[in-house]
Amino acid sequence: MANLKELTHREDRLEGGHRLCAGCGASIAVRQVLLGAGVEPVVVGCATGCLEVSTTIYPYSSWKTPFIHNAFENSAATVSGVEAAFKGLKAAGKIPADKKVKFVAFGGDGGTYDIGLQSLSGAMERGHDMVYVCYDNGAYMNTGIQRSSATPKGAWATTSQVGAAQQGKQQRRKDLTQIMAAHNIPYVAQASISHWKDLTAKAEKAFAVEGPAFLNIFAPCPRGWRIPFDTTVEIAKSAVQTGYWPLYEVEDGVWRQTVKVMNRKPVVEFLKPQGRFKHLFAPGNEALLEEIQTDVDVQWDRLQARFSCS
Amino acid sequence: MPTQKTIAATGNTVVAEAMRQCAPDMMAAYPITPQTTIVEEFAGFVAKGRVHTEYITVESEHSAMSACVGASAAGARVMTATSSQGLALMWEELHIASGMRLPIVMANANRALSAPINIHCDHSDIMGARDTGWITLFAETAQEAYDNTIMAIRIAEHPDVLLPTMSCLDGFITTHSIDRVCIMDDESVAGFVGEYTPQNALLDIENPVTHGSFAGLGGPFFEFKKSQRMAIERSRAVINEVGAEFSELSGRPFGMVETWGMEDADVAVVVIGSTAGNVRHVARRMRESGIKAGVVKIRCFRPFPYAELAEALSGVKAVAVMDRAESFGAEGGPLFLEVRSALYDAAERVPVINYIYGLGGSDVRLELIETVLNDLSEIAVGAQAPTGLVYLGSR
Ligand SMILES: Cc1ncc(C[n+]2csc(CCOP(=O)(O)OP(=O)(O)O)c2C)c(N)n1
Ligand code: SF4
Ligand SMILES: [Mg+2]
Numbered sequence: 001m002a003n004l005k006e007l008t009h010r011e012d013r014l015e016g017g018h019r020l021c022a023g024c025g026a027s028i029a030v031r032q033v034l035l036g037a038g039v040e041p042v043v044v045g046c047a048t049g050c051l052e053v054s055t056t057i058y059p060y061s062s063w064k065t066p067f068i069h070n071a072f073e074n075s076a077a078t079v080s081g082v083e084a085a086f087k088g089l090k091a092a093g094k095i096p097a098d099k100k101v102k103f104v105a106f107g108g109d110g111g112t113y114d115i116g117l118q119s120l121s122g123a124m125e126r127g128h129d130m131v132y133v134c135y136d137n138g139a140y141m142n143t144g145i146q147r148s149s150a151t152p153k154g155a156w157a158t159t160s161q162v163g164a165a166q167q168g169k170q171q172r173r174k175d176l177t178q179i180m181a182a183h184n185i186p187y188v189a190q191a192s193i194s195h196w197k198d199l200t201a202k203a204e205k206a207f208a209v210e211g212p213a214f215l216n217i218f219a220p221c222p223r224g225w226r227i228p229f230d231t232t233v234e235i236a237k238s239a240v241q242t243g244y245w246p247l248y249e250v251e252d253g254v255w256r257q258t259v260k261v262m263n264r265k266p267v268v269e270f271l272k273p274q275g276r277f278k279h280l281f282a283p284g285n286e287a288l289l290e291e292i293q294t295d296v297d298v299q300w301d302r303l304q305a306r307f308s309c310s
Numbered sequence: 311m312p313t314q315k316t317i318a319a320t321g322n323t324v325v326a327e328a329m330r331q332c333a334p335d336m337m338a339a340y341p342i343t344p345q346t347t348i349v350e351e352f353a354g355f356v357a358k359g360r361v362h363t364e365y366i367t368v369e370s371e372h373s374a375m376s377a378c379v380g381a382s383a384a385g386a387r388v389m390t391a392t393s394s395q396g397l398a399l400m401w402e403e404l405h406i407a408s409g410m411r412l413p414i415v416m417a418n419a420n421r422a423l424s425a426p427i428n429i430h431c432d433h434s435d436i437m438g439a440r441d442t443g444w445i446t447l448f449a450e451t452a453q454e455a456y457d458n459t460i461m462a463i464r465i466a467e468h469p470d471v472l473l474p475t476m477s478c479l480d481g482f483i484t485t486h487s488i489d490r491v492c493i494m495d496d497e498s499v500a501g502f503v504g505e506y507t508p509q510n511a512l513l514d515i516e517n518p519v520t521h522g523s524f525a526g527l528g529g530p531f532f533e534f535k536k537s538q539r540m541a542i543e544r545s546r547a548v549i550n551e552v553g554a555e556f557s558e559l560s561g562r563p564f565g566m567v568e569t570w571g572m573e574d575a576d577v578a579v580v581v582i583g584s585t586a587g588n589v590r591h592v593a594r595r596m597r598e599s600g601i602k603a604g605v606v607k608i609r610c611f612r613p614f615p616y617a618e619l620a621e622a623l624s625g626v627k628a629v630a631v632m633d634r635a636e637s638f639g640a641e642g643g644p645l646f647l648e649v650r651s652a653l654y655d656a657a658e659r660v661p662v663i664n665y666i667y668g669l670g671g672s673d674v675r676l677e678l679i680e681t682v683l684n685d686l687s688e689i690a691v692g693a694q695a696p697t698g699l700v701y702l703g704s705r
Contacts, residue, residue: 048395048427058426071395071424073370114369143341146350147367158350159339159367163357 001201007035011064013042018062019054023229025219025236026051028193029135030106033215034065036203041065042102043082047075047111050142050221051135073115076123076132079105083128102207103130109150110140113176124183124212131206131213134176137221145224149174152244153295154288155276157224162279167288172295180214181250187213189249189258193220194236198247198258205251218245226275235273242270243300248307255306267296312498312559317491321452321484324491325391325417325477326351328459331499332415335386336364338374343429344481345393345419371396375403375414382412383521385511387463389414393481394421394435401439407474408443408538410521413466413506414474416444417459420583420634421481422670430671431481433582436611437635437644443538445475445545446612450586452489454609455479457562460494463503464552471545472509473538480584482671494560502559542613549610566610567618571597575604577686578623580649581632582608585667585674589632592679601687608645616652623653627690629662630682632702636666642699661695667702678703 002010013034020027030051034042043066046052052069055062070078083103089095105123107116112134120132139157140146147157153172156162160169177190186209191199199217206213220236222229239245240259244267247259268289271277280289319327326348329337339349356365364381368374374390382388392400397418407414420436422428436446445465449455459477466475479485494502510519525531546566553564570590572578579589586607593603606622608615623629631650633643640647642664650662665682668674682702689695 053427069427073399117369140341143343143346144350146341146346149369158346159341159353161353161357163354163359165359166357 001204002038004197007200010035010039013064014055015062015064017060019057020050021223021229023222023232024050025137025193025221025232026108026135028232029133029199029217029219032193032196032199033104033133033203033217036200037102037104037207038204040100040102042104043079044068045070045075045079045082045103045105047105047107047116048072048142049108049111051106051108053142072111074119075105075107075111075116076120079103079130080123080126080128083130103128105130105132107132107134108141109134109136109138110148113149113174121183124180124185124214127211129211131203131215133215133217135217135219137219137224138173139221139224141221141224150176152292154280154292156279157276167279167285168276175299177216180216181255184253185212185214186210187249187251189214190216190245190247192218192236192240192245192247194218194233194240195247195259202249202258205249224276226278227273231273235270238265238270241265242267243296244270246300246303248303257303257307264300267293312494314492314494314560317493318488319452319491320347320486320488321449321455321479322347322419322486323351324452324456324493325459325479326355327493328456328499329389329417330355330361331494331496332389332460332463332503333361333387333500334363334389336366336378336381336388338366338368338377338390340368340371340374340392340396342371342393342396344421344485345391345396345417347485348391348417348419371399372403375400375407378414378416379403379407379410379412382407382414383410383511384513385508387467387506388412389416391417391419393419394423394429397435397439398423401442404439404442404444404474406522409534411472411538411541412474413472415459415462415466416474416476417455418476418478419481419485420478428670429481431483431584431634432669432671433633433635434669436476436478437637439476440612440644443473443542444612445471445473445542445549445610447475447477447610448582448608449477449479449484450584450607452479452484452487452491453562455484456491456493457556457560457564458609460499460503461552461556461564465545465549467506468545468548468552469509471541471548473541473545478583483584492560492562498559502556546613549613564609565618566608566615567622568607568609569622570605570607571602572604572606572622574602575626576602576690577628577630577683578604578606578626579630579632579679579682579686580606580608580619580623580645582611582645583634585632585634588674588676589679592676592683596680596683596687601683603683603686614648614652619649619652620656623660624656627660628686628695629653629660630665630686631662632665632667632682634668636669646699661689663689663695664699665702666699672703674703
């Protein structure tokens with residue numbers, strides 16, 4: 001594993017000057033992932049979303065790597081095609097047999113949990129030698145904060161509003177990391193931009209394995225979460241410390257918690273600072289808050305059980 | 311008579327309002343710019359408990375239209391809204407919805423298709439869906455978007471028709487600009503659209519039916535397609551009837567083709583959507599300098615009003631067709647192909663010039679439209695018409 005000093009000497013492959021909002025978690029995630037990729041060339045694919053539209057406004061590009069955006073639902077399939085071409089061109093002798101290139105596909109939670117899930121599942125099952133990275137900010141941010149299946153229960157979003165008939169999103173979020181673990185691919189991990197060391201180590205592993213790897217990275221969106229733009233890292237840390245977003249990996253079927261949480265904090269510490277949960281703290285919603293805490297506890301215990309038996 | 315109130319609102323707001331007033335049983339919602347505020351506004355009605363609609367936030371547009379097919383087959387009044395890439399992703403289901411004769415109503419915010427990605431107005435999304443068997447209404451203004459959406463329900467659900475219907479409005483220009491719009495009271499809209507009585511509902515448990523059967527070689531596939539053609543042909547009368555009834559109620563005119571200045575026009579511009587206003591404005595100015603210009607606006611693109619268009623254009627000396635979409639490799643844009651075909655049987659052969667304009671939201675300035683009318687007025691008195699299509703305002 002590279003230490004901080006080594007990492008600081010690596011080239012940033014996502015340049016500044018892009019149009020992501022100040023404090024956007026997405027660019028932090030990308031930079032940490034690409035640091036983890038080491039020094040080998042990387043080809044990047046990206047689904048439609050904030051990250052893509054903000055970094056590739058013609059004629060500019062923030063990417064110091066070859067980059068392809070295709071559409072919203074198919075970043076995994078697109079990169080799987082690039083990787084397949086790499087193999088095919090090698091087989092044809094058009095690319096030297098010893099040439100090493102890494103492939104990574106990025107997608108937001110909408111582009112991954114929802115519209116791109118089929119494309120992702122297929123690419124992982126086929127065993128392409130690629131890394132898929134979901135930067136999870138818990139909503140369709142680029143189109144203006146609509147709920148996705150990664151949006152937490154109770155959160156306000158523009159398609160899960162707060163009113164007399166409902167208090168924000170009514171469904172629980174989907175556990176995508178576990179779904180990906182069920183693909184039995186070599187490497188799956190859940191990480192957070194607040195824990196850079198853990199994240200870059202996971203990215204290194206993901207790029208190092210032969211075959212598909214999946215990273216789900218917690219990447220707060222100040223705009224959509226209604227938090228000050230200088231609290232991105234803090235809120236991500238709080239998600240980890242409350243057990244809302246446990247940090248772990250599944251390596252060849254072995255589940256391992258990578259960052260231990262000693263005194264797990266109540267989930268309200270994560271919810272309270274965020275405007276999207278404001279209504280939950282109004283009188284009458286106590287039961288909903290309790291339910292959210294119970295959900296976190298149940299999920300936490302189930303995960304702990306997985307760690308202890310593998 | 312209905313009570314109407316004039317409000318200042320965007321096209322999307324009033325489309326959402328029309329949808330609320332039509333009281334769908336099910337709505338499928340998926341975000342895409344510049345449609346999103348329609349489903350967001352509707353989500354507000356849901357949160358406040360103002361609608362009985364089962365509002366489902368699907369995970370893709372393919373699923374949006376698939377769920378609409380399921381819900382409509384089940385016997386519900388069903389609506390959704392989309393744009394651009396979303397419409398393209400629905401393409402498979404667009405055909406299935408019309409093939410199953412399901413009266414789904416969808417709003418489309420007209421937007422360019424990738425690549426390169428762009429979120430602004432053109433008609434490439436909707437023109438790409440022109441052969442999917444959907445009745446397709448276009449709005450020039452927010453008012454027309456509101457009116458078309460309400461009429462769409464009546465047209466789609468008419469027993470002689472039973473075809474899905476799209477209510478299209480120009481992305482950003484109409485979806486997001488604030489405009490004066492007359493909104494009818496809820497009861498009048500409810501009375502106008504009436505209750506939907508489904509035929510062959512999947513949820514008619516006592517009388518089980520099969521939807522989506524296999525009609526392979528030797529089966530009646532061909533006849534199914536012919537029956538779709540017959541239905542959309544029948545829809546012409548229904549569209550005019552519903553339009554007339556709606557006009558009566560609202561006091562606003564409706565025609566599949568709407569004309570301005572065509573009574574004595576020497577030259578005419580055929581146009582769809584928001585640009586019609588600019589074209590009328592320029593035509594009015596040109597008339598002051600002696601050019602007898604007229605404007606023909608297409609409000610219903612499918613079924614295409616061939617007869618009405620030929621009639622409207624009879625007697626002019628030169629025609630410009632403005633296409634906000636490409637049809638790469640064809641002789642011109644999609645509207646041009648229709649218009650020229652409509653004029654084939656005309657006694658007199660007039661020059662028809664195709665202008666492709668405003669792709670990806672590129673600005674349609676009045677000067678550009680002036681060049682069109684100036685060209686036409688010269689061609690009308692014998693100047694050589696350009697061969698091939700003309701790009702208006704491209705760099
Ligand atoms: C087929 C299709 N449907 C919808 C869209 C509109 N769209 C573009 S980006 C986006 C949201 C992206 O959300 P997410 O993947 O979570 O990324 P984020 O913007 O939050 O970073 C949507 C709905 C599209 N481009 N293509
Ligand atoms: S809206 Fe959110 S995800 Fe999008 S650029 Fe801004 S902070 Fe980042
Ligand atoms: Mg997102």
